[in-house]
Amino acid sequence: MALETVEGEASPPPNIAEAVNIQKKPPPESPQNVWTRRMVILAFWAVALLLGMPVWWKTTEVYRASLPLSQMTDWAEGKNCKPVFPLRIAVKAPMLSSQEIETIIRITQHALDDLNDFSAHHLRLVPADPIIHRMSIQEIQEYGNKTSSQRNDSEDISLLLNLKPSFGSSTSSTQLQPYAATLDIYFPNNQVPLSTATSSPLANFIANELQALFSEEQASLSYLMASIPSVAQTSKSKALSSEMATKLSRRSTRSFKYAPTYHLTFSLFTAKARPSAWEIEAALEEYLSPLLASLSIISNFTIDSQVQLYATFSPSIRQPEFDHERQAWTVRKEDLGGFINAAEWPLSPSIGAGPTVNFILYVPDSAQSPLLIAENGGNSWLVPQWGGIQIMNLPFSADGSTRPTVLTNDDLRPAMHVFSNQLMSLLGLPDTPNSLPLKLSTLTRLHTTSLLSSASSTLGALARLTQSLTSIAIPDSVATSVTTTLYRLDAACTDMKEGRFASALENARVAEAEAEKAFFERSMVGQVYFPEEHKVAVYLPLLGPVAVPLVMAALKEIRLLVRGRRVQDG
């Protein structure tokens, strides 16, 4: 200010008339005043920045627990675990010496390794009873006391090869036990290889048989891993025939996602009032309980049943038409999707965690009986990831009232067989090999792999979410869940490497559940919907009027300061 005045005085007024008109300047400001003013402005700014901002920051801050983001992304990218499936196959040959067994194992293993083109899945032959040989008597007793599931934890034998010499025939043959994981091999006695041999027809035969036995499993695993982008890049997948690929893709769309509990609901829907009862308790006990008992190693099942009368078709589908050729009523294939009248048929899901699998036995009205599918004359079909439907055509009678009121256990037998097949395919059980335990163990590996991948990708999504949305809160429970997931994933991966598939499934299941829990944490979801604009709308009426004088004063002072400096320099 003072300098400016000096500047003004430097150029004298041109004449007197203008000199009278000249602006009267305020007296020069003392440096003391200037200094005080600057200090005042500085003090205000200091309070705003050093006290106001931190308090505001602290009070509006959201709590974000720290997450192991790099580990989570590593899992999502498949860097931490490469799924491998070492299957141990025990070889038992009571008629052969241990020397001979070892030779067979050595040569067959060789042949197997040559045949295998899917490196992640490999079969390893081990003698059936070396463990027992090496153990002391006390240990053998303890081993005997363990339950089979405990034993599986320590040494998971996927298949038992039972070598049996056959004296009659000259060629080898195999027989797979349908309800045990045992493959019986009958071989001509003269084919036992010598200890120095490097190849033998028996070994090649066994290798080929084993390869054939596990080919579908290898294909399914390879297909599954190819569908996981992170794994597909790192591992070499087996080439699949297009036929196999369609089959596998159909199976994967049809089957339920893995769940620890499934609710099975059996419903009898009748178009009119008869039949109005069924002997479902006995039928379930007889036809379904054995299957569920074997499936229980993978999941638990709850069963309920209901009877619903006067079930009408939904108006959205074409009503059944009479086909004179077949002498039957037909419903067209494209209408099968709308066959379930979702608005009226009470098919609400069961209460409790886990999906509901619906099985519907539909008894058409006697005026519309028999009812068939127009295209193929069948009477049962499957709704992917929902359940199965079976139309039951009761023996034809002109008078509707003579129909039975109760469907007996015998009437239900065919329907129950259809339902159990539908259940197996809805659960994603493979078609081969023809042995239930082997199918189940294949399913265990498939589920483990898909659970691992789903848990890993959920972790990855969570990591991306927390990085992209910086304003959402992350409670401690999320961090805990993530830690548990990582620990369980690690455990599952180790279990898989060591061939303990049952415990791998258990670990993967917990990992998946925890990952989902972390991702769908309720308090995190709520935060997303609180927009920044809202905060601005609340703060602006206060901050606007306060900030304007502060900023203007600061600007003015800075401008003066800069000009003063320039004048001094000049």
Place this chain on the structure above:
Amino acid sequence: MFFSFLLCLFFTSLAYGSDYRERLLLRPLPHGALLASFNFQSNASSTSFEQQNFRYFPRSLGQILQHTHTKELHLRFSLGRWDAEAWGARPWNGAREGGTGVELWAWVEAASDKEANARWLTLTNALSGLFCASLNFIDSTRTIRPVMTFEPEGSHPPNALGNLHLLHGNLPHEVVCTENLTPFLKLLPCKGKAGISSLFDGHKLFDASWQTMAIDVRPVCTGDGSECVLEMEQTVDMVLDIERSKRPRDNPIPRPAPIEDIRCDESKFYNSHDSCMPLAKSTEPAWSLQDVFGRQISGACPLSDANDAERVICVNAVPERTFEIRSGAAQRVAEQVAPDMRCTALPSGPEEGLDFDLLFSDQPLTPPVNLTRPRLHAFRSMTGHGQERGGIEAVLRNPLSQPVSLVYMESLPWFMKPYLHTLNVAVSGNGNRDFQALKETYYRPAVDRERGTHIELLLEIPASSTLTLSYDFDKAILRYTEYPPDANRGFDVAPAVIRLLPNAADIASTSADERQKGVYLRTTDLLLPLPTPDFSMPYNVIILTSTVMALGFGSIFNLLVRRFVAADEVEGATLRARIAGLKERFRSKLQSIWARHSGKGEKDQ
């Protein structure tokens, strides 16, 4: 009394035996009203219920009950008011009706109160989904645990009684409508396609003067408790106005009858061609099921028990009131089961699915059926004025010549804060001046936003006298977000529930089952106006506070920072010059525009 005895005879056969049965009772009431009382009962043996093999019992409800460990359930949807003066005693002695809106009470098995509350919450949420009702709004503020008013109807094992928790909640604001009827119908085995349930039509049902839908689930055991069934009773009671119900569906607007059809009282002096005093009707109106319900019954529900099917539909009217049964070709005649009761069966067997109708013809007025007098009249109203406090006054009148004992229960919302010291019970009538009517009080005060007030009073009213119960309350001020969207309508206060305790004569004359169900009465609900704020207030507050703060800050800051100089020393001259320059430019621009415009005008000329 005699009639209730008859009813009881008529319905006791419902209690045990077959797995499914249904009943319809029609009772013409004075002034062209008609009481239709539907009852459906389905049983499930306890073993099949445990195994979840459902046949008559609906699976959706069964699973909810199992999941929440509910042992006994009572759910009510009600609408309208029962006119006890004209219509007499309530059907089922009031045991199958609820207060306006939705009322729910259940016995839940749980080890602790906390667990019981958690299960109750699950139960209300699940039922809310099942019945498309806002039952999930029954939270802790609307839930009470009654002590005297309700007793379990079912037979529970004595060792389990200790773990049973009774919880009661109500939603007086809920509007019962067709969306609640559809799920109700789905629970029936015949689904409204056959049997008496085929009469249900949402349009007629919810057009009734009074209507209540009830669902009652209770365990029923044989005498020694060895064999148990879970019994589910679905009841629909309604009072229809026959004239109103007969309006055609396509032309529902009521219109005056043509003048030719009206009989005028010609003795009136003003009677002329355009003014008329209508005479009271001397004939009973003609009606049929088709007229009143809009539909006929489409045959019997084939599930109902054969030896029970003979009395599916009963008409409770004097024998002089005749009606004709139309079903198929065969001529049917109703069977006279009691002096005032005629019953008939629905077409079944080979005739299954045939339509069935009852035709009541136009006939001279018959004496009304002898209605049971109600044992108690109850009215409740709000007193006081202003937005700060108010009062409640309930008038209970005992018309009988013997004293009556009763339990009076109120469940008030938390924002209505009664003063218990103002509770005043007065009995009018001669010789009752010193009568102590209030025997026992149970009171649980409200906690703001956590629970409501719960009052239960044990009262005794002497013969033919009136008891007046009154108390004052404060109206709380709610938070901004606690108001419903229609805040100015007021808040509904649940009806008071009154239970009449049996006296010695009742115990002798009623069946055990009826005694277990009890005799109930509910008042109407009340509308409580609360002070309602202006809802733009928070924004105004934010703006005003901010402005005041900014003003204060601005003036202090300017005082500290600005430099004060004499007026003629202000450097504003430059500013003034700038403004003058701007003005000059603006004026010259205006002038140029003006010049161009006028020039154009000259050219045009």
